[in-house]
Amino acid sequence: xxxxxxxxxxxxxxxxxxxxxxxxxxxEAVDAGSEADAILARESAARNVNAGYSVEAEATASGPLPxxxxxxxxxSGPTVRTDLAINADIPIVxx
Amino acid sequence: xxxxxxxxxxxxxxxxxxxxxxxxxxSNATAVRIEPGEDARDLLPHLDRLSLVEVNFPAFGDGRGYxxxxxxxxxxxxxxxxxxxxxLVDQLPAMRRCGFDVFKPNHPLDDAVVKxxxxxxxxxxxxxxxxxxxxxxxxxxxxxxG
Amino acid sequence: MYRYDQYDQEIVDARVEEFRDQARRRxxxxxxxxxxxxxxxxxxxxxxxxxxxxxxxVPYGTMSGKQMRMLGHIARKYDKGYGHFTTxxxxxxxxxxxxxxxxxxxxxxxxEMHAIxxxxxxxxxxxxxxxxxxxxxxxADPRPWAELLRQWSTFHPEFTYLPRKFKIAVIASEEDxxxxxxxxIGIELVKRDGKVGAKFFVGGGMGRTPMIAPEIRDFVPxxxxxxxxxxxxxxxxxxxxxxxxxxxxxxxxxxxxxxxxYRRQVEEEFAHMKTLGIDPPVAELDRIRAYFAxxxxxxxxxxxxDRSDPDFALWLDQNVVAHKQPGYAIVNIxxxxxxxxxxxASAEQIELIADLTERYSMDEVRVTHxxxxxxxxxxxxxxxxxxxxxxxxxxxxxxxxxxxxxxxCPGLDYCSLANARSIPVAxxxxxxxxxxxxQRDLGELKxxxxxxxxxxxxxxxxxxxxxxxxxxxxxxxxxLLGGSGAEDASIGTITGPGFGEDGIVxxxxxxxxxxxxxxxxxxxxxxxxxxxxxxxxxxxxxx
Numbered sequence: 001x002x003x004x005x006x007x008x009x010x011x012x013x014x015x016x017x018x019x020x021x022x023x024x025x026x027x028e029a030v031d032a033g034s035e036a037d038a039i040l041a042r043e044s045a046a047r048n049v050n051a052g053y054s055v056e057a058e059a060t061a062s063g064p065l066p067x068x069x070x071x072x073x074x075x076s077g078p079t080v081r082t083d084l085a086i087n088a089d090i091p092i093v094x095x
Numbered sequence: 096x097x098x099x100x101x102x103x104x105x106x107x108x109x110x111x112x113x114x115x116x117x118x119x120x121x122s123n124a125t126a127v128r129i130e131p132g133e134d135a136r137d138l139l140p141h142l143d144r145l146s147l148v149e150v151n152f153p154a155f156g157d158g159r160g161y162x163x164x165x166x167x168x169x170x171x172x173x174x175x176x177x178x179x180x181x182x183l184v185d186q187l188p189a190m191r192r193c194g195f196d197v198f199k200p201n202h203p204l205d206d207a208v209v210k211x212x213x214x215x216x217x218x219x220x221x222x223x224x225x226x227x228x229x230x231x232x233x234x235x236x237x238x239x240x241g
Numbered sequence: 242m243y244r245y246d247q248y249d250q251e252i253v254d255a256r257v258e259e260f261r262d263q264a265r266r267r268x269x270x271x272x273x274x275x276x277x278x279x280x281x282x283x284x285x286x287x288x289x290x291x292x293x294x295x296x297x298x299v300p301y302g303t304m305s306g307k308q309m310r311m312l313g314h315i316a317r318k319y320d321k322g323y324g325h326f327t328t329x330x331x332x333x334x335x336x337x338x339x340x341x342x343x344x345x346x347x348x349x350x351x352x353e354m355h356a357i358x359x360x361x362x363x364x365x366x367x368x369x370x371x372x373x374x375x376x377x378x379x380x381a382d383p384r385p386w387a388e389l390l391r392q393w394s395t396f397h398p399e400f401t402y403l404p405r406k407f408k409i410a411v412i413a414s415e416e417d418x419x420x421x422x423x424x425x426i427g428i429e430l431v432k433r434d435g436k437v438g439a440k441f442f443v444g445g446g447m448g449r450t451p452m453i454a455p456e457i458r459d460f461v462p463x464x465x466x467x468x469x470x471x472x473x474x475x476x477x478x479x480x481x482x483x484x485x486x487x488x489x490x491x492x493x494x495x496x497x498x499x500x501x502x503y504r505r506q507v508e509e510e511f512a513h514m515k516t517l518g519i520d521p522p523v524a525e526l527d528r529i530r531a532y533f534a535x536x537x538x539x540x541x542x543x544x545x546x547d548r549s550d551p552d553f554a555l556w557l558d559q560n561v562v563a564h565k566q567p568g569y570a571i572v573n574i575x576x577x578x579x580x581x582x583x584x585x586a587s588a589e590q591i592e593l594i595a596d597l598t599e600r601y602s603m604d605e606v607r608v609t610h611x612x613x614x615x616x617x618x619x620x621x622x623x624x625x626x627x628x629x630x631x632x633x634x635x636x637x638x639x640x641x642x643x644x645x646x647x648x649x650c651p652g653l654d655y656c657s658l659a660n661a662r663s664i665p666v667a668x669x670x671x672x673x674x675x676x677x678x679x680q681r682d683l684g685e686l687k688x689x690x691x692x693x694x695x696x697x698x699x700x701x702x703x704x705x706x707x708x709x710x711x712x713x714x715x716x717x718x719x720x721l722l723g724g725s726g727a728e729d730a731s732i733g734t735i736t737g738p739g740f741g742e743d744g745i746v747x748x749x750x751x752x753x754x755x756x757x758x759x760x761x762x763x764x765x766x767x768x769x770x771x772x773x774x775x776x777x778x779x780x781x782x783x784x
Contacts, residue, residue, distance in 0.1 A: 010268060010340045012292035047270055051288055068714055070653060073662075074290055078335075078654040080582055080664045084321055093716075131483075156279060156362070158402025162478050165399055169517060185263065185280055192398035205271075211262065216255050218248045220392045222519045223399075230248040230392070231521035234528065 001031035003064055004040060005074070006052030014074050014086075015049060022049060024086055026075035027063035062089070069093065096203035100187075102196045108147035108175050128179075135163035142172045150195070152180035161193045168194035168224040184208050188216065192225050242303050242605055243388050243532045245353045252395065253350045256357060260284050261343035268339065283401070285333075285359030286342055290657045295337040296359040297349060301369035301387040301411070302330030302608040304354075306599035309606050311352045313591035319345050324591065326576060326584045328648060328699060329408065330368050330608040331359055335655055357395060362403045364394035364474070368410045370418045371609040374533060375617040377565040381430050381437045383413040385529040386466065389521070393467050400474050404481035405489035407474070408446075411439075419610055420726035422454045423447055423702060425491045426473060431460065438462050443473055443503065444495030447696035451732045452492040455500040457507065465511075467520045472510035476503065535566075536603040536618055542568025546621050553628050555677065556639040561624065570621050572602070574614040574631060575638035575646060579671045582664050583649040584612030593634050601627050610726075611648055611687075613641070644686040644753070645671045648699050652692030652709060653716070659692035661709025661716035666690055669746050674753075683753055686766045687725070702726035704767040705752065706733040707745060718745040722752065722778055723770050736779055748782050755781040 003026070004017035015022040016029035017039060023029070032039055036054045043049045055071045057064045066072050072092050077085035079092055101107055112128035113121075119137055126147035129135055138145065148167060150160040164176055175197050178190050182200035187209060190198070198204075222229045245253070260280075267277040281287075285296035297312065304312075312332055316324045319341050320334040327333055337345070349355055358365055367387040374382045390409060394400070400407070410421045413430035421427035427442035438460040445454030461469045480498075482488045495503045544567065548554040560573040574594065577583050586594070594614055598606040601623045602616035609615055619627060631637045640646045647670065650656065652663030667690055674680055689703030693710075700706030706721035717739040724733030740748055753766070755778055760769045770778065 007288060007292070011338045012288065012336075014291055044274075047268075050274055069716065070290070070657075070659075073653055077291065079662065080654050080668070134479075155276075156402050157483060158362075158400070158404075159479055159483075161399045161402065162475055169513070183276060186402075189396070189398035189401050208262075208266070212259075215259050216252065216396070218252050220252070220395050221397055222517070224517075229521075230252075231525045233248065234246070235522050235524045 001057050001059060001064060002033060002036050002054050003029045003057045003066065004032045004036060004043075004049075004052060004054050005029075005071070006040075006044075006049035009047050009050040016075075017043070017049075026066070026087060026090070029057070029064045031064070065090065097206050097209060098199070098203045100198040100204065100209065102191070103175060107177075107197060110147065112147060112149045129160070129163050131157050131159040133163075135166040138167065139170050142167070142170060142174075145172065145174050147175045147177060148172070149177045149179050152178060152182055155181040155183050155186065161189065164190070164193040164195050165224060184212055187212055192219065192221075192223050192227070194224050242305060243300075243384075243529065249392075250350075250353070253353070253355045253357075256284075256355060257343060257346045257350050260346055264339055264343055279361060279402075281342075283358060283361035283363060284342075284346070285356035286337070286339070287360060288657070289335065290653075290655055292335065293337040293339055293342070294333055294335050294655070295342060295345060295356060296327070296331050296333040297354060297356050298359045298366045299331050299354075299608050300391050301367055301373070301384050302371055302610075303369075303373075303384060304598075304606050304608070305352075306595045306604050306606065308352045308354055309598055310592055310595035311349060311354065313588040313595060315345055315348060316588040316591060323585055323587045325582075325651065326586065326608050326612050326614070328610050328612060328650075328697065329366055330371075330610055331366055332608070335651075360406075361401075362405050362407075363401050364397060364403075364407045364409065367391050367394070368408070368419055368424075368610060370412045370414060371607040371615045372418060372562070372571055372617065373413070373607075374535070375564050375566075375569075375571050376414055377563060378416055379413040379430075380432045381413050382530075382533045383411040383428075383430055385526055385533050386428065386430065386439065386463075387411045388529050388532075389466065389526055390470065393470065397474075400478055403474075403478055404483050405486070405491075407477075407491065415728060417726070417728040417730070420699065420702060420730075422730045423451075423699075423726055424454065426470070427454050433460050436462065439466055439469075441469065441473070443507075444492040444500070446490050446492045447699060447701050448490065449487055449694045449696075450490075450493065451696070451701040452496060453730045453732065454492070455495065457500060457504050463526055464520055464523050465515060468514035468517075469507075469511050471519060472507045472514050475510050475514075476506045480506075536605070538566050538569065539620070540568070542620055543622055544568060546624055550625070552632070552637075552639075553625055555681075556628055556632075556637060557624065559639040559643070559681070560641045564618075568621055570619050570624060572616040572619045572624070572627065573609075573641045574616065574636050575640050576613050576636075577640055577646050577671070578635055578638045579645060579675045580668055581635075581671075583647050583667055586614075590634055590636060593630070594636070597627060597630060611646065613646070639677065640680060642685045642687065643680040644674050644683050644688055644705075645680055646687075647671070648687075648689040648703070650691050650698035652690075652698075656692065656697075658695055659709065660694075660711035661692050661718065663690045663692040663698055663707075663709060666707060666709070666718060666742060666745060669742065670749060673746050673750060683757070684765055686753070688749075689724075699726060700724070701732050702730070703733060704765070704770070705749060708735075710739060712739070716742065718742070720745060720748050720752075720782070722775065723767065725767060734775055736775065736782055738783075751781045752778055
């Protein structure tokens, strides 16, 4: 599946496309499928997302999970400061 | 919105600018256009017949044109020095300091932002050819000639 | 230390308002991100892995207690309660909001600080020796020269869109504590015929093509410093490569032209520059120098220090170094506690250091390129009290220049360019070598970790270096041996195939074990490596 991500323009928060808006929780992200480019163009122009792009992900029991470690860390927070994590239970390194 | 900005008195030069190669090879052109990779010093022997030098900025991040402008002014060129291409409003102050006096950006600039941008800094640290007094000269007026 | 006059203050204040306006235009959609990006970068604002990151300039690493306290205030009010001291003597904050950025700059401006040119393809913060002014071996204090260069490079109209970033370091001792020759321009102040001048090294750097800067000019008199620097930069701005970001640093230009041809072009430009009257009068450097005059030292102070507390004695031997002034010492505060994050400090720690700066160090504090803090003017009589307060706050680690005093970049935990995490590797190494006796037995050992080829963690210059790479989506770590960022500068060599996170720690242990068994009297790890070469180390690791 394809997720859309980027940062909130004003706060800088990492955000994920939910189908109707943006969430800080990757668990609420949805597959953007073939509409990815069109959604990104529209949402960037409306400044709902800054520096948006798409990432590959897999569906898991606990929700969508990006494939690449970099995106998992973005979704979770710094692995060395779990006290600051937004989604601490995301597995960073593939099992 | 400004599509053409001039800080010169009098009319802007109208003659279309030719390439540096064409200019140095022909005797009658009075306007030339410098691309980023070209050497502004090739023009120095011909400054007396030039009335317009256009310096092209194909991308705003390519800063070679700033050096080209200063080199021409440092050599005494007093004709029109025009920045064209991807020229952004926040770059105008530095370009003015390097000697550009006319701007023809690809995208028109907001007049109010231009004005604020150019009037922002009362003080500058470097001496260039724009005639502004650098901070060090203000600090040591007795040490500076003229 | 330097204080702003009305002109410096007006420039920094104007910058705050300029950035406020730029951020407003971006938030209002009057600018695209592509257009805004170079503007925010020139003010140190990145878009990083988790949020915006703001890098605040600490010119030549020197601050007052009040300035340090402001850094704590920013961590507390606008960030998540901490900051990260960097290898360019700056501090960066990881969780900044674009809508707060101008307010932060306004707060900084109240204590004569800013974030100007802490990123972007321009001349960056000028770095220097953290012991400047206090070291016995310097020919002059390098910081007035650095300040003169700071002012010259601030909003330099010709050099704001260089091919790539540009880093300058100024030192004044033969012992190089600032990795001077790994800078785009490294300046060493030297004395000739009783006059101090600048020896220029140009074209050093790390990144994917590490280079040690060759000497370009042996002596530039102080009254021509700006002309010469301007000539160096103009040749670079005109001829530095712009076709490939990875070949755009000045080191590539100097390498491709050859040092002789680069020198010739600079000399030609210099001859021209000298006719333009762009050098400030010597009176300006003298004006700046007056700010860096020696502080009001007390005389007749005791030299003896009571070593009866063994933990204190360890710290004293490891972290405190000789001062030029009798009765005083230079104190290094390690930001590398075992299990900590190299270079990170909490708001409370920053504020405590600010207090200690005012109370014990004549109101001056320094940031080092090794991501530690220095109190440069401490009375020996105050050392024990000072250490107790540091130790209580988790700032008492006695490991300066030892294996656990690592440089580590933020890596993939924070950085959007990184390929692998650096900090967890640093933590595992620190835990493996946590025994203080073992660390001291290994002696001076500079270990440096980067999470990608850009080398922000100086891995090329580590006696032991680690480079994190991405191998098919999995973090992998290459090991390098034999680098140095000091006066004996050298570039490390990769040992061979890389390792996983645990494997790299084992490999380092094999390397240090070999050193312990093979070292001769007085040899540091680096000396033994240089004597023996790579072969035995390679066998120990892979054999």
